[in-house]
Amino acid sequence: MDLSYTPEQDAFRAELRGFLAENLSERVREKVRLGKRLTKVEMQDWHAMLNARGWLAMSWPRQYGGAEWDAVQRQIFEEEACRAHAPRIVPFGLKMLAPVLFKFGTEEQRQRFLPPILSGEHWWCQGYSEPGAGSDLASLRTRAVREGDHYVVNGQKTWTTLGQYANWIFCLVRTDPDAKKQEGISFLLIDMNTPGVTVRPIVLIDGEAEVNEVFFDNVRVPAENLVGEENKGWTYAKYLLTHERTNIAGVGFSDAALVTLKQVAAQTMAGGRPLDQNPHFAARMAQVEIDLMAMRTTNLRMISAAAKGQAPGVESSMLKVKGTLLRQELSALLRRAVGPDAMPYLPDFLDGGDNADPLGPDHAPAAAPGYFNMRKLSIFGGSNEVQRTIIAKSALGL
Amino acid sequence: MDFELNEDQVMLRDMLRRFLNDRYSHEARRTVLASGQSYDTGLFSDLAELGILGAVFAPEQGGYGGTGTDMMVVFQELGRAGVIEPVLGSAVLAGGLLAALDADGHSALLQQTIAGETILALAHSEPQSRYDLGHVTTRASAANGQFVLNGAKVHVLNGAQADMLLVSAREEGGPTDEHGISLFLVPSTTAGVSCTGHLNVDGTSSARITLDAVTVDQSQRLGQPGQAHAALEAAHARATLALCAEALGAMEVAKALTVAYLQERKQFGVPIGSFQALQHRLAGMLIEIEQARSAVINLAGHLEADRLTRECHVSATKNLIGRVGALVAEECIQMHGGIGMTDEYALSHYARRLVMIDHIFGDVDHHLDRFIAFSGGSETTGENANAG
Numbered sequence: 203m204d205l206s207y208t209p210e211q212d213a214f215r216a217e218l219r220g221f222l223a224e225n226l227s228e229r230v231r232e233k234v235r236l237g238k239r240l241t242k243v244e245m246q247d248w249h250a251m252l253n254a255r256g257w258l259a260m261s262w263p264r265q266y267g268g269a270e271w272d273a274v275q276r277q278i279f280e281e282e283a284c285r286a287h288a289p290r291i292v293p294f295g296l297k298m299l300a301p302v303l304f305k306f307g308t309e310e311q312r313q314r315f316l317p318p319i320l321s322g323e324h325w326w327c328q329g330y331s332e333p334g335a336g337s338d339l340a341s342l343r344t345r346a347v348r349e350g351d352h353y354v355v356n357g358q359k360t361w362t363t364l365g366q367y368a369n370w371i372f373c374l375v376r377t378d379p380d381a382k383k384q385e386g387i388s389f390l391l392i393d394m395n396t397p398g399v400t401v402r403p404i405v406l407i408d409g410e411a412e413v414n415e416v417f418f419d420n421v422r423v424p425a426e427n428l429v430g431e432e433n434k435g436w437t438y439a440k441y442l443l444t445h446e447r448t449n450i451a452g453v454g455f456s457d458a459a460l461v462t463l464k465q466v467a468a469q470t471m472a473g474g475r476p477l478d479q480n481p482h483f484a485a486r487m488a489q490v491e492i493d494l495m496a497m498r499t500t501n502l503r504m505i506s507a508a509a510k511g512q513a514p515g516v517e518s519s520m521l522k523v524k525g526t527l528l529r530q531e532l533s534a535l536l537r538r539a540v541g542p543d544a545m546p547y548l549p550d551f552l553d554g555g556d557n558a559d560p561l562g563p564d565h566a567p568a569a570a571p572g573y574f575n576m577r578k579l580s581i582f583g584g585s586n587e588v589q590r591t592i593i594a595k596s597a598l599g600l
Numbered sequence: 601m602d603f604e605l606n607e608d609q610v611m612l613r614d615m616l617r618r619f620l621n622d623r624y625s626h627e628a629r630r631t632v633l634a635s636g637q638s639y640d641t642g643l644f645s646d647l648a649e650l651g652i653l654g655a656v657f658a659p660e661q662g663g664y665g666g667t668g669t670d671m672m673v674v675f676q677e678l679g680r681a682g683v684i685e686p687v688l689g690s691a692v693l694a695g696g697l698l699a700a701l702d703a704d705g706h707s708a709l710l711q712q713t714i715a716g717e718t719i720l721a722l723a724h725s726e727p728q729s730r731y732d733l734g735h736v737t738t739r740a741s742a743a744n745g746q747f748v749l750n751g752a753k754v755h756v757l758n759g760a761q762a763d764m765l766l767v768s769a770r771e772e773g774g775p776t777d778e779h780g781i782s783l784f785l786v787p788s789t790t791a792g793v794s795c796t797g798h799l800n801v802d803g804t805s806s807a808r809i810t811l812d813a814v815t816v817d818q819s820q821r822l823g824q825p826g827q828a829h830a831a832l833e834a835a836h837a838r839a840t841l842a843l844c845a846e847a848l849g850a851m852e853v854a855k856a857l858t859v860a861y862l863q864e865r866k867q868f869g870v871p872i873g874s875f876q877a878l879q880h881r882l883a884g885m886l887i888e889i890e891q892a893r894s895a896v897i898n899l900a901g902h903l904e905a906d907r908l909t910r911e912c913h914v915s916a917t918k919n920l921i922g923r924v925g926a927l928v929a930e931e932c933i934q935m936h937g938g939i940g941m942t943d944e945y946a947l948s949h950y951a952r953r954l955v956m957i958d959h960i961f962g963d964v965d966h967h968l969d970r971f972i973a974f975s976g977g978s979e980t981t982g983e984n985a986n987a988g
């Protein structure tokens with residue numbers, strides 16, 4: 203047992219900290235800290251900044267421009283980035299598509315698709331879910347029919363995160379309607395500028411359109427955009443889902459949220475004393491902090507097992523459930539701490555308007571929208587109910 | 601013991617539910633909000649014409665109801681429909697205060713309010729007051745038989761739509777003294793009053809109001825000098841009942857939408873309502889909603905009790921509603937999956953209202969503190985009360 207980091211890891215952390223302090227603009231930091239909405243350009247700039255340093259593709263092999271960080275380094279990065287109020291990394295190309303291309307793509311596909319992910323030329327989104335296929339993803343119906351050297355795609359995807367900014371989408375499509383439902387699915391890469399692709403925004407409970415519907419109407423996709431074998435897409439998708447879940451605990455986000463919460467609670471007066479001295483509120487904060495301390499170690503335990511080559515399995519389901527509950531609880535506490543000032547809905551302020559008045563403290567306007575937005579954590583990436591079923595089956599043998 | 605509504609109350613409920621079913625669709629509500637209006641003025645007039653505002657006033661105040669149960673009946677229905685029109689702010693809170701303090705002197709204004717022709721707003725909360733009713737730093741300085749008001753008010757329900765403001769201001773005492781607070785009637789067009797309206801997260805509207813050397817006449821003071829705290833507290837007790845009943849109505853609909861969706865939505869070839877994991881949670885939620893109903897009934901039955909007993913019930917009910925409201929909002933969204941998070945679907949609007957209700961008139965922790973402080977000195981269980 204040894205809970206300390208190695209000197210190399212400490213040095214790595216210090217290097218990251220210095221880099222972030224030097225390169226991240228105060229404006230973006232402030233926006234992230236206050237829960238404001240980032241523009242497409244701000245997200246792209248963040249990617250470019252990391253890419254210039256060779257840190258954007260943190261787990262990719264070096265030969266493809268990656269940093270080859272191990273799981274502990276990636277965790278340290280997440281902690282430091284959150285601590286510095288950096289934007290989140292848009293994961294779809296970097297952390298979802300790339301691992302599939304490394305494992306199942308051709309070298310040609312890697313050469314073609316990986317560099318534009320790094321340069322920012324391609325912005326990917328994830329086209330899995332459909333109106334009728336959520337938890338039961340394998341029931342998806344978007345059809346791809348082979349016609350010569352093309353697939354013709356018809357159907358609809360939904361909940362496509364940041365699809366409004368994307369120019370490429372990786373999709374699960376049905377190529378064999380007669381096979382068992384998991385066996386007729388293929389993994390297809392689609393240029394969203396192809397005729398017949400329509401993107402329609404979906405406004406969510408926080409007033410923001412972060413997800414979209416994507417419609418395919420006779421979209422012709424070159425057959426070379428098929429990843430791996432036809433009708434084997436489900437295997438690739440499952441592989442990708444485990445990758446999606448490795449970072450799902452979001453400990454860095456929770457750490458940063460706790461810091462903000464404590465600051466707000468110390469600044470906020472309630473009944474003649476700072477809120478952090480109200481015994482009920484102090485108890486609630488302490489409870490989450492205690493959970494988070496254990497969560498940090500749970501996360502590291504599972505990460506170091508993964509670093510020793512044990513594939514993330516049921517552990518990632520546990521991290522997902524507990525990690526998302528903590529983040530949701532933290533967002534609920536922030537909303538409460540803000541009190542009546544959480545009521546106003548101020549889209550101009552949230553959009554970063556320089557002259558927009560927060561009406562109360564500047565941390566107030568995003569508190570309620572942020573809380574509502576966090577409801578998504580227990581729904582996507584395999585809902586928490588689905589994760590519990592996995593845990594019951596795989597870990598408990600029930 | 602009788603937990604039934606009387607005949608008039610049943611009629612009121614059925615009439616209001618029919619009216620709102622016909623006229624108040626989720627789409628219509630979204631259209632109003634999207635157009636930048638804070639509410640549908642025509643619909644508000646129609647509600648007044650139906651007598652809905654009169655139902656929250658006692659006969660001697662110019663209404664025909666005003667009991668706790670009347671309020672419960674009305675607001676449960678308003679909550680079911682997600683009504684954003686200013687019944688709470690104008691009629692119950694500001695109107696109730698006006699009626700309690702000076703029904704005779706201002707009967708014309710009260711009549712116009714009940715008729716929906718005049719909108720009243722209580723300008724009481726301040727940037728630093730949070731949920732503390734006694735926290736007033738806006739000053740009322742006497743000069744030449746008049747008063748000059750200076751200060752800032754926030755979260756004024758429908759403040760930007762109001763014709764007449766009830767402004768709380770301090771004549772004497774420190775910032776949080778209960779004694780020394782007075783209420784003044786201030787037409788919103790008075791020189792020195794400036795008002796910035798804004799939308800709230802739940803679709804309701806409020807305003808920030810600054811008072812810059814606003815001069816008012818002696819006659820615009822309501823009630824006894826410096827004695828407004830007790831009336832403010834009593835008016836907030838009634839408004840809290842209204843708000844909690846509204847939450848109960850919203851919970852009922854959120855639950856109904858979820859039950860219907862669980863029966864209709866299929867995944868893995870079966871309705872998701874057939875999964876026991878979801879059934880148990882819905883069952884647990886139903887139990888909590890019944891607790892919420894009882895809590896609202898408890899408060900309705902103690903509105904006219906002595907102050908300590910009443911306030912004990914205010915805090916008990918508001919605390920419980922805050923907890924159950926968040927639970928229902930979160931669980932219903934979760935059980936819907938992605939669709940529960942969309943603006944287009946009604947559930948997310950009920951969820952927003954349910955959660956934000958905890959930010960109005962005191963949250964779970966605020967009322968937990970108050971309950972602890974009050975319950976030592978009162979008997980909250982066992983005694984009889986008349987809900988009316």
Ligand SMILES: Cc1cc2nc3c(=O)[nH]c(=O)nc-3n(C[C@H](O)[C@H](O)[C@H](O)COP(=O)(O)OP(=O)(O)OC[C@H]3O[C@@H](n4cnc5c(N)ncnc54)[C@H](O)[C@@H]3O)c2cc1C
Pocket residue numbers: 327328329330331333335336337338360361362363413578581582583584585586587588591865867868872875877878934935936937938939941
């Ligand atoms: C903000 C947001 C962003 C998203 N981004 C993307 C994206 O970029 N790309 C993409 O492809 N998808 C995305 N999704 C979709 C997400 O993956 C789905 O919402 C998720 O798979 C759940 O599906 P559903 O919403 O259809 O809910 P359903 O599957 O219909 O589930 C409804 C409820 O039933 C429960 N349930 C379902 N099956 C079971 C069961 N067997 N046992 C017990 N309970 C069950 C669920 O847990 C949930 O509570 C996003 C979703 C959201 C909300």
